[in-house]
Amino acid sequence: MDFEWLYASFIANHAALRSGERKGRLLRGHAYAEKLFLQQVWAPLFGNFDNLHPEYEIYDWNRKSQFLDFAYITPFGKFGVECDGFQSHVKDMDRDKFSYALNRETFLTAMGWKMMHFSFDDIQSRPEVCRMLLQMVVGPYMLRSGEIISSRSASQMMEKEVLRLAWTLGRAIRPQGVIQQLDVDFRTARKWLRGVGVGVGVAAD
Template identity: 70%
Template sequence: MADHLAHRFGERKGRLLRGHNFAEKLLLQNVWWPLFGNFDNLHPEYEIYDWNRKSQFLDFAFLTPYGRFGIECDGFQSHIKEMDREKFSYALNRDTFLTGMGWKMIHFSFDDIQHRPEICRMLLQLVIGPHMLQNAPSSAISISPEEKEVIRFAINLGKPIRPKDLTSQCGINFRTARKRLHSLAEKGILRPIGRGTVTRYYELKPDAWRCLL
């Protein structure tokens, strides 16, 4: 904070003094620090501009060579209960605009930051982890890009996956689809479901999403 204050002037400095409150500090304490252990490339109360060149401030901006991430702490009272239709529309449009400008926006509720920080850490890692090329894989198991595609598809599918699901989704033949599913089962990421020696479906095991990091 002292370093950022020393390099800011005018409203950018005033915003940091006024806007960095309990929720933002709690996010650093409960979510960011346990996950990263440093504040490198993290900027509090970061100024951005909307499509009308109107100045706005993100709670945090994580600026890296592999992507720009906007992180917001949303309290129910200030962001929902006291928000009128115009402010609600603007908030959605702003996020869409920033997405178009290359930002990846991440929102956490104050209740989760305070009472369920492990959920916030998991989601933050899921979003930022794949972009952190210098990070070691979370598992010693080698997962190919094609297998990661299968895992993402299985997560979005929301039910046990079959080889025929992959053939239509990925444009591959039945034998290749079955081979990829079998490989993920051997690596302990999928659980075969069937009768006897015949496998009909594959089910994602808990924490399979970690293989995407």
């Protein structure tokens, strides 16, 4: 399948599910490095963008909004992918930014994320190294799952995501909140909320 068509559809589909700053961040923040990562690393390895979310909003321990370049959310785990340029992620980083970056990484690990960082130089000039490392991280989880996940297991995993989302937002969450944060349709959002049940800071209607 033609990459440009696949990429355009991928961005358009996610943009259609978003609004406000989350949509603006996708259209502004998804730049050359992120597209090149998809073209040279992700697409050759997976062949599709299923379960992959660009410019995915997360919250830190202070409920401050941040964005991952990509989030790969599957029934066998959730993975964060960052495409790091030397200038913006190393050379221009002061001590406070450095400390925050480390603390954020640790917090995301505590929240169940498995984080991966790829340098722009490697994405551009050594994509085979990135593909190898990506496969080494994700592959074992896929193998242990048998690459065949029951619909029940998938629903249970996503219901846990709804609970985590309710915690990070610090308020009751309704279908619209799940739609905006997890890029799903209304029917799916309502099903996950009903699966979680009442009394845990969520509302199914």
